[in-house]
Amino acid sequence: MNLPFAWPRNLAEAKPLQEQLARQVRQSPLPGAIRTVAGIDAAFVGDRIVAAATLFDYQTLEFLCSAHAVREVTFPYIPGYLSFREAPAFLAALEQLPSPPDLVIVDGQGIAHPRRLGIASFLGVLLGRPTIGSAKSRLVGEYVEPAMERGAWTPLVDRGEEVGAVLRTRSGIRPLFVSPGHLITLSEALAAVLHCTVRYRLPEPQRVADRLAAQLKRELPASC
DNA sequence: GCGACAG
DNA sequence: ATCTTGTCGC
Numbered sequence: 001m002n003l004p005f006a007w008p009r010n011l012a013e014a015k016p017l018q019e020q021l022a023r024q025v026r027q028s029p030l031p032g033a034i035r036t037v038a039g040i041d042a043a044f045v046g047d048r049i050v051a052a053a054t055l056f057d058y059q060t061l062e063f064l065c066s067a068h069a070v071r072e073v074t075f076p077y078i079p080g081y082l083s084f085r086e087a088p089a090f091l092a093a094l095e096q097l098p099s100p101p102d103l104v105i106v107d108g109q110g111i112a113h114p115r116r117l118g119i120a121s122f123l124g125v126l127l128g129r130p131t132i133g134s135a136k137s138r139l140v141g142e143y144v145e146p147a148m149e150r151g152a153w154t155p156l157v158d159r160g161e162e163v164g165a166v167l168r169t170r171s172g173i174r175p176l177f178v179s180p181g182h183l184i185t186l187s188e189a190l191a192a193v194l195h196c197t198v199r200y201r202l203p204e205p206q207r208v209a210d211r212l213a214a215q216l217k218r219e220l221p222a223s224c
Numbered sequence: 225g226c227g228a229c230a231g
Numbered sequence: 232a233t234c235t236t237g238t239c240g241c
Binding site (some may be wrong): 140 | 230231
């Protein structure tokens, strides 16, 4: 993907771009039927980041294919600015897929972010496609622990705004922090995450991407 | 100033 | 994210 802007190299350059992209996020109903769903995650090898993307049939959850990309890390990890560190690799991995997914589940937040532009929303705006933020821990917001049964959820509220939900994808297991990324509503995001979560805590596309990233990390040539 | 803080 | 083995529990 040819980015419509120069990639930020520091916080000063990232801030204005983040504000601009945040204004483009849309929490609207899914634009159409979902036939395929992708999952993305990353791992680090020295000063390089390896991103893995998976593609599944949404209806049957049948695995279709996977792809990956390796990039040099050019931005530090700063809470609230994760996109500028990981998005380049994620976009590259997604481009390697044979066809663009109808929905992307991202390991990280959607609008449950200080400025409403977590990495899932960031990618959604750049891709112009529906995305969901599926994080393993909280970045912002207050909530009450959801009930222990699978499917139970409580709202995640930040500064008086409902920015996502704390969802129990498996009974008795730590919940996930789900939030709309772009072009999707919270209820649709919750339904999609539950639909994709059958046996493990993470939605299948995200879980397999996670496993693949870890595998690539082990097999990649030692950087030095 | 202090504490919080996706991956 | 990553450093790190075994171990408790279903």
